[in-house]
Amino acid sequence: MDKKTSRASRVTIAQLMHPEHANPLGNVHGGWIMKLVDEAGALACMRHAKKRVVTVAVDSMxxxxxxxxGYLVTLHAEVTYTGRTSMEAEVQVTAEQPVTGECTHTNTAYVVYVALDDDGRPAPVPQLILETEEDMQRMEAAKKRQAYRVSQK
Ligand SMILES: CC(C)(COP(=O)(O)OP(=O)(O)OC[C@H]1O[C@@H](n2cnc3c(N)ncnc32)[C@H](O)[C@@H]1OP(=O)(O)O)[C@@H](O)C(=O)NCCC(=O)NCCS
Structure with a gap:
């Protein structure tokens, strides 16, 4: 199976926050942001694996x-780790007040997905090409997170 860079599967999604996404005080529900995080991470991993994926673990947020x-929420997702059938996506979330242009980084999330074959069984994924020193450091950090998650099963 050919190796791939994380750049090849990067995903950015953006969504304007409406009243249905928020509580009566106008604050967006954390659960709504978690849903967008899960979607963005899954899309990056599907693009990487060229297979459907399921979420297996979400780190604390x-x-x-x-x-x-009224804020524009933007999510950047990128694959940071590949195991045999599992992948970790890092999702960066920012929120922009469109009138003032003020932009805040609200959180970074790590989510693990497993690629599935046509019978719904875990399927092998392409390994990541590590192009830069930063790629290598991110993979090392992700490996430690994954080892910890698996130890907690
Ligand atoms: C994901 C699923 C198919 C894995 O099945 P499984 O029998 O545990 O399969 P395996 O033991 O072969 O594990 C598959 C991979 O997941 C990883 N994994 C399993 N549990 C994990 C956990 N808690 N955290 C991180 N990775 C985990 C394994 O390390 C393995 O990775 P690798 O192949 O890269 O080494 C199964 O747990 C499942 O269907 N879960 C429900 C998924 C779902 O519905 N998600 C939506 C939530 S509502």
């Missing part, structure tokens, strides 16, 4: 800034 109705 901390929201550092509130996101309000």
């Amino acid at each position: 901390t929201f550092r800034e509130p996101i309000k109705i």
Whole structure:
């Protein structure tokens, strides 16, 4: 199976926050952001594996800034780790107030997906090509996170 760079499967999705995404005080539900994180991470991993994927683990998420109705939320997702059938995606979330242009980084999330074959069984994924020193450091950090998750099963 050919190796691939993480750049080849990068995904960016953006969504304007509407009242249905928020509580009566105008703060967007954390669960809505978690759904977008899961979608963005899954898309990056599907692009990488060229297979459908399921979410197997989500690391804890901390929201550092509130996101309000009317903000544009942007999610950048990239594959940071490949195992045999599993992949980790890093998802960066930012929120922009479109009128002022003020942009905040609200959180970074790590989500693990498993690629599935046509029978729904875990299937091998292409390994990551590590092009830069930064790629190697990210893979090393991701390997440690994955080893910890698997040890907690
Ligand atoms: C994902 C799933 C197919 C894995 O099945 P499984 O029998 O555990 O398969 P395996 O033991 O072969 O594990 C497959 C891979 O997942 C990884 N994995 C399993 N549990 C994990 C966990 N808790 N955290 C991180 N990785 C995990 C394994 O390390 C393995 O990775 P590798 O092939 O790269 O080494 C199965 O657990 C499943 O269907 N889960 C439900 C998924 C789902 O519905 N998600 C949506 C949530 S609502």
